[in-house]
Amino acid sequence: MTEAEGTTPLRALRAAAESRRQVDRLAAVQIRRARVQGSSWGQIAQALGIGKQAVHKKFGEGRPFGGR
Secondary structure, X not given: OOOOOOOOHXXXXXXXXXXXXXXXXXXXXXXXXXXXXXXXXXXXXXXXXXXXXXXXXXXXXXXXXXXX
């Protein structure tokens, strides 16, 4: 049973929000590594299963999780 199961909805939402932050941090690190190794935003977007504009908007240069 995960922390989010068998608890109040607000606790479950807090756990979900923290999980999302952790995933975003992990993705940002891997995206930075991919960019340093020469991957394009299109390749990164394809690996994440989202559009190029969406990945660049969330993780691009000057963003909290992005930059190079």
